[in-house]
Amino acid sequence: MRILLFLFLLFSISLFSQQAYQKPPKLVVGIVIDQMRYEYIYRYWDKLGSNGFKRLINEGMNCRNTRYNYVPTYTGPGHASIYTGSTPMHHGIVANDWFNRQGNKMIYCTSDTSVKTIGAQNNSGKHSPRNLLATTVTDQLRLISNFNSKCIGIALKDRGAILPAGQLANAAYWFDAVSGNFVSSSYYMDSTPSWLIQFNKQELPKKYLQNTWNTLLPIEQYTESFPDANPYEGSINAGSPGVFPYDLAYLHTKAGLGIIRYTPWGNTLTTDMAKAAIKEEKMGQTSYTDFLCLSYSTPDYVGHMYGAHSVEVQDIYLRLDKELGEFFAFLEKELGKENVLVFLTADHGGAETPSLLMDKKANAGYFPYQFIKDTVNTFLSKWLGSGNWVFAYENQQVYLNREAIEQKLNTNNSLYNGLSGNKTFINNTSLDYEEINQRIVDFLLSMKGVANAYTSKEIELYNHENNLATLIKNGFYKKRSGDIIIQFEPGWMEYNQYGTTHGSEYSYDTHVPLLWWGWKTPKGKASVNKVNITDIAPTLSLILNASFPSACVGNPIEDFFK
Known part of the structure; x- marks a missing residue:
C-alpha cells in the first residue's frame, strides 16, 4: 500500500512539474x-x-x-x-x-x-524602432x-x-524598391551580413518580374469574387483596366521594381x-x-x-x-x-x-481628402478671423494650431480686459479654448457621414466599457494624438472611389x-x-x-x- 501511495505521489509530482514548466x-x-x-x-x-x-x-x-x-x-x-x-x-x-x-x-x-542604410546606397534604411x-x-x-x-x-x-x-x-530587414535589395539600418548592425549580400545578388525581383500574372485557377472558377473587370477596382496597369493577364515585364519598365509589391x-x-x-x-x-x-x-x-x-x-x-x-x-x-x-x-x-x-443602397460614402481640415479651418476663421488655425488633419484627428488660437484669445482678452476672466468676446460671443473645441465638435456632428466627434479632453476622461469610444481611448496618446477625434459612420471613409482602405x-x-x-x-x-x-x-x-x-x-x- 505504501509503495502504491509513493508511486502515486511521484507521478503527481512529475505531472505537476510538467505543467509548471514546459x-x-x-x-x-x-x-x-x-x-x-x-x-x-x-x-x-x-x-x-x-x-x-x-x-x-x-x-x-x-x-x-x-x-x-x-x-x-x-x-x-x-x-x-x-x-x-x-x-x-x-x-x-x-x-x-x-x-x-x-x-x-x-x-x-x-x-x-x-x-544609415545597410544594404543599399540610399535613404531607404533610415528607420528604427x-x-x-x-x-x-x-x-x-x-x-x-x-x-x-x-x-x-x-x-x-x-x-x-x-x-x-x-x-x-x-x-530587421525590409524591401528597398529602388535597389531591389532587402536592407536594414545601422541601428542593428554596422555592415551587411554576407548571406544577405549573396541573397540580394540573386536579383530575385527582376527575375520574378519577368513573369506574367495570370490566375492560379481558370478565371471562370473565381465565383467568390466579382467579374474581373468591374467599376469598384483600380489597376496597376497605368491608364488601363485592371484585368488579367498582367504583363509584369512591361509594368517593371514603367513602374520600377516596386511594382512587385502589387x-x-x-x-x-x-x-x-x-x-x-x-x-x-x-x-x-x-x-x-x-x-x-x-x-x-x-x-x-x-x-x-x-x-x-x-x-x-x-x-x-x-x-x-x-x-x-x-x-x-x-x-x-x-x-x-x-x-x-x-x-x-x-x-x-x-x-x-x-x-x-x-450602388446597393446601403449606408456608405466618401469624404474628399483634406475636406475636413479645410472646412474646420474655414469654420474657425468665422470666429477667430482669417488664419491657419488647423496645423494638420490625419487619422481622422484634427491637430489645432494651439498657440495661434490661444494668442488670439489672449489678444482679445486684453482688448476686453475685465469683461470675463479666462474668456474672450469674439463677434459678441464669449468663448474660451475648450468651448472652441466643443464648437468644432458640434460643427462636425452636422456633417453627413460623421457618427461622433470628441475633444481630446473627453477622450481622456472617458471611462465606459464595451463602447466603440473605448477603442478610440485605447488608441489615444496625448503627446502624439490630435485635439479632435472623429468617428465616421460605418461604410464611410476618406479614400479613392475604387479599392478600399481600413482604420475604423x-x-x-x-x-x-x-x-x-x-x-x-x-x-x-x-x-x-x-x-x-x-x-x-x-x-x-x-x-x-x-x-x-x-x-x-x-x-x-x-x-x-x-
Missing part, C-alpha cells in the same frame, strides 16, 4: 498578413489547398473571435500591438504617420534620421536568454519588419527571405529559442488597389495559401513540427468599397483571424471566446517562460493551455 519551442514564427479580413479563409475555403490555411485550422487552434481593441487600425499600430500586448495609448505608435508638435511636421512611425515606447515579447525573449536568442523581423514594409522585432532585435511574387520574395534567414542564421538550432517575425505586405497593396471582392485579391490569397503550405513543409523538414510554434493573424481587416455599398473601429477592420500551429498547440480546436489582439503577446510570454512586455494590457489565451 521547455519552449526552438523557433517561434509570427506571421502577420497585412489587410486580411476574417472571412477570407472561409470565403475561399473550397479553392484552398490542404497544406496552408487549412492545415493550421485542422492541425492547430483557431481563435475565431479575435478583435482589435483600439483604433486606428493601421499597419504600424497593428504590428506594434500584436507584439507589445498593448495599445497605442501605451506603446505610442498611434498611426503610420502622425503630426509632431515639437517640429510642427508629420512624422513616420519608424523614421530615424540618426541611422525608437518611436516604440514599450518592449515587445521578442525583447523579453532577448532579455530572458541573456541576449542569446535571435529575433529577426522580415517584411516588404519597413514598419512590418521593425516594430514586431522590437527594440532589442538582432535585425503581385503574388511580393509574397514569394518575402518567403524566400524568411527561408534564407532561418537557414543562414541557424535559427532554432541552439538551446535557446529564436523568433522570426514575418509580415506579408502584398495583400495590403493589392487590397487597397482592387478591393475585397476582386479576382486579384482572391488570387493573391490562393497563391499565398500555396506559399504558406510550402513554408510550413520547410519548417517541418528543417526543425520538426514539434519544435516550431507558428501563429498567424492580421494587422487589420479592410472595408467594403463604399461605392459598391452605395468597425468589425470589418477589427475582426481578424488568429491561428496557432505546431509545438504543443491543441489539435483541431476552435474557440469562439473573445480574444483581444493584445492577448497574443502574453500568451507567447507564458510559452517562452518570459516576463510580459513592459506595457502589456492583454491576458493569456486560456483556451491555448487547456
Whole structure:
C-alpha cells in the first residue's frame, strides 16, 4: 500500500512539474498578413489547398473571435500591438504617420534620421524602432536568454519588419524598391551580413518580374469574387483596366521594381527571405529559442488597389495559401513540427468599397481628402478671423494650431480686459479654448457621414466599457494624438472611389483571424471566446517562460493551455 501511495505521489509530482514548466519551442514564427479580413479563409475555403490555411485550422487552434481593441487600425499600430500586448495609448505608435508638435511636421512611425542604410546606397534604411515606447515579447525573449536568442523581423514594409522585432532585435530587414535589395539600418548592425549580400545578388525581383500574372485557377472558377473587370477596382496597369493577364515585364519598365509589391511574387520574395534567414542564421538550432517575425505586405497593396471582392485579391490569397503550405513543409523538414510554434493573424481587416455599398443602397460614402481640415479651418476663421488655425488633419484627428488660437484669445482678452476672466468676446460671443473645441465638435456632428466627434479632453476622461469610444481611448496618446477625434459612420471613409482602405473601429477592420500551429498547440480546436489582439503577446510570454512586455494590457489565451 505504501509503495502504491509513493508511486502515486511521484507521478503527481512529475505531472505537476510538467505543467509548471514546459521547455519552449526552438523557433517561434509570427506571421502577420497585412489587410486580411476574417472571412477570407472561409470565403475561399473550397479553392484552398490542404497544406496552408487549412492545415493550421485542422492541425492547430483557431481563435475565431479575435478583435482589435483600439483604433486606428493601421499597419504600424497593428504590428506594434500584436507584439507589445498593448495599445497605442501605451506603446505610442498611434498611426503610420502622425503630426509632431515639437517640429510642427508629420512624422513616420519608424523614421530615424540618426541611422544609415545597410544594404543599399540610399535613404531607404533610415528607420528604427525608437518611436516604440514599450518592449515587445521578442525583447523579453532577448532579455530572458541573456541576449542569446535571435529575433529577426522580415517584411516588404519597413514598419512590418521593425516594430514586431522590437527594440532589442538582432535585425530587421525590409524591401528597398529602388535597389531591389532587402536592407536594414545601422541601428542593428554596422555592415551587411554576407548571406544577405549573396541573397540580394540573386536579383530575385527582376527575375520574378519577368513573369506574367495570370490566375492560379481558370478565371471562370473565381465565383467568390466579382467579374474581373468591374467599376469598384483600380489597376496597376497605368491608364488601363485592371484585368488579367498582367504583363509584369512591361509594368517593371514603367513602374520600377516596386511594382512587385502589387503581385503574388511580393509574397514569394518575402518567403524566400524568411527561408534564407532561418537557414543562414541557424535559427532554432541552439538551446535557446529564436523568433522570426514575418509580415506579408502584398495583400495590403493589392487590397487597397482592387478591393475585397476582386479576382486579384482572391488570387493573391490562393497563391499565398500555396506559399504558406510550402513554408510550413520547410519548417517541418528543417526543425520538426514539434519544435516550431507558428501563429498567424492580421494587422487589420479592410472595408467594403463604399461605392459598391452605395450602388446597393446601403449606408456608405466618401469624404474628399483634406475636406475636413479645410472646412474646420474655414469654420474657425468665422470666429477667430482669417488664419491657419488647423496645423494638420490625419487619422481622422484634427491637430489645432494651439498657440495661434490661444494668442488670439489672449489678444482679445486684453482688448476686453475685465469683461470675463479666462474668456474672450469674439463677434459678441464669449468663448474660451475648450468651448472652441466643443464648437468644432458640434460643427462636425452636422456633417453627413460623421457618427461622433470628441475633444481630446473627453477622450481622456472617458471611462465606459464595451463602447466603440473605448477603442478610440485605447488608441489615444496625448503627446502624439490630435485635439479632435472623429468617428465616421460605418461604410464611410476618406479614400479613392475604387479599392478600399481600413482604420475604423468597425468589425470589418477589427475582426481578424488568429491561428496557432505546431509545438504543443491543441489539435483541431476552435474557440469562439473573445480574444483581444493584445492577448497574443502574453500568451507567447507564458510559452517562452518570459516576463510580459513592459506595457502589456492583454491576458493569456486560456483556451491555448487547456
